[in-house]
Amino acid sequence: MSAPNSENHPLVDGPLDPEHDAGASYVLEPGDVAALTGRLVATSGEAHEVRSPIDGAPLAHIPQSSEADVVEAFARARRAQAEWATTTYGHRQRLLLRLHDLVLDRQDEIIDLIVLESGKARKHAFDEPLHIALTARYYGRTLADHLASERKPGVLPGLTRVDVNHVPKGVVGVISPWNYPFTMALCDGLAALAAGNAVVAKPDAQTMLSGLFAAQLLEEAGFPKDLWQVVAGPGSRVGTSIIGCADYICFTGSTATGKLVAKGCAERLIGCSLELGGKNPMLVLADADIEKAAEGAVRAAFSNGGQLCVSIERMYVADAIYDRFVERFVSRVQAMSLGAGLSWDIDMGTLVSAAQVETAQKHVDDAVAKGARLLTGGRARPDLAPYFFEPTVLEGVTSDMTCFGNETFGPVVSLYRFGDEAEAIARANEGDYGLNASIYSRDGARARAVARQVKAGTVNVNEAFSATFASLAAPMGGMRSSGMGRRQGREGLLRYTETQSVATQRVVPIAPSFGMSDRAYAKTMTLGLRLLKKLGRA
Structure with missing residues (x-):
């Protein structure tokens, strides 16, 4: 990429500030695009145009x-x-x-x-x-x-x-x-x-x-x-x-x-x-730190606009703290800085395409039409970016609503009360997915005990998803319809290998030798097996 200078960004023609002149676009430098696309093995003569979700401006034509x-x-x-x-x-x-x-x-x-x-x-x-x-x-x-x-x-x-x-x-x-x-x-x-x-x-x-x-x-x-x-x-x-x-x-x-x-x-x-995919649950237990849980819930549901497989789309909150949690969570959501651009000051950016906006809007509209309550958000914001959708919190979602069991893959989360932890675990395990889950509790040992009962490949205690995903020694992957195999850790490396066993036999073959008959060999091996068992050998 081209070297940075004091006026222009190294990748783009134009200012860094997202509040740049109305109508201006971020444009990748042509030489950089050509250098990158030149790495492709692509001789069909066809090209695909890519536009930035930030402003709809063309970024590149990809061979x-x-x-x-x-x-x-x-x-x-x-x-x-x-x-x-x-x-x-x-x-x-x-x-x-x-x-x-x-x-x-x-x-x-x-x-x-x-x-x-x-x-x-x-x-x-x-x-x-x-x-x-x-x-x-x-x-x-x-x-x-x-x-x-x-x-x-x-x-x-x-x-x-x-x-x-x-x-x-x-x-x-x-x-x-x-x-x-x-x-x-x-x-x-x-x-x-x-x-x-x-x-x-x-x-x-x-x-x-x-x-x-x-x-x-x-x-x-x-x-x-x-x-x-x-x-x-x-x-x-x-x-x-x-x-x-x-x-x-x-x-x-x-x-x-x-x-x-x-x-x-x-x-x-x-x-x-x-x-x-995943329809990932968060469990906020009755002893949770409400402020920490509310802060974590914002990241859990709205990082990358909810467009990640491990994003939380269902939150089950203990009845004893439900009202206080909802007040703090919704307040934090409404205080988010929304926008599209290169600034560090943006809390949630735009969705990637019109299709993602359409899915989010359909899920919200269906839920509201069938009786769910919209606590905040719920609409597209083309004034911010072509594909922007507000962070959205729903309450009262029921099983007949599309967003109940189907992955939205967008900034839409549903809140539910629960009475006891057994109920919460059962509801968290509903559906076919099992990718990620989150549990908030002041008692780590208790939360880990709950985690073992949740059908998910990764479970984060007092964190949304980053604790497992960033711990590279720990394998990451899904149960049930959320996938097979694991990335990261030893498993993530050995999946790309074939296991080969090489046995070298010394002195005698595994067969009768020194004139021993087959019957004598069988008796000797039987005696040996019994002896090895007594010695505790595997």
Whole structure:
């Protein structure tokens, strides 16, 4: 990207202040766009126009990939992966730690690009380089421990040596969404690279530039150029082609699409990990700190405009504190600074598209028409940005309302009273999803006991979602219709490997020897098994 100066921002022509002249637009510098899109494997001759949700101004025309381009991308990646798989763990670790520093050094550019493409508030865009730095550092420090061959007990103690190896799968296909365009384009693939694989990535059409910038930073950090390929195009063409070529698929997106991905992988007998949708609950127990719970609830429901899979859309509040919590929560929501732009002063940015606004409006209108009470928000705000929708709080939502069990994926949350904790747990577990949950209580041990009863892959105590997501040693993923597999931690790395067992037999074979008959061999082995049991051996 171009170097910063005192007047213009490094990525955009125009001022940083979101209160810039009426009618003015943020425009990416043409040279920067060309440098990024030039990284694509795309020869179809087609292009997709991307406009910024901030003001509707054109950002870029993204060249589109053909099926042949996907095949070529995988061919390049396979050649690079064959050499990459032979590199030492120490070399991979050094590159990951170099990326850690590079992302922190270049965070302003990363954040600006994220905001321009997605419309999210700057404070929420910061979460993305933060998460990538954490990911790079975690695997940069731990990959050798996770991937090292392990010694296991052999069938004949002292005579059978067993080594378990973790070998890379080959080339991983990463299909990532628009809502966290930098971190989702990169975090899962970093673990794949750490494990010795190559990657072919397909970022979402709306946020290709963030994904391409991630690829550029990898190269700047020292990763081989062809090790990370990027393609662009509709999922029906490019996504299907990736599934047809990959050795493993990592997909983040809707449950409906995730099922199609899983079906395609099953037909080829390749593995996949899927992080899908959620209708995530928060439980505010009777002993909760109301101020902390209300503050956390704002972040839980309205970070990135509610456009994240782990966002809270249902809040169950103990009857004893319900009225006080609602008063504090709604007051905080109404005090939020709303807008669209590059400023740090915005509490919630715009949604990404007209489709997201339409879904949020339909869910709210349906609920209100059927008797729900609107405590605040509930309408689009095109005066702020083309796709802006107010942070919205509903009360009295019932099971016949669309937003009761269906994911809104927007700034809409419903409040419910509960009498006892068993009731709250049962209601939190309703539905088919099980991605994230949050529990507020002054008693951590009690809250953790409740968490074990909640059907969710991650549960945060006295936090919305960041505590689990930012703790890289902890696996993250969903139960039930919220997905399969886990990112982060040891699990997030080993999913990209094949487990290989190598047994070395010494002195005697596992068969009769030294003239022993088969019957004598069977008796000897039986005696040995009984003895090993008495000795407590596995």
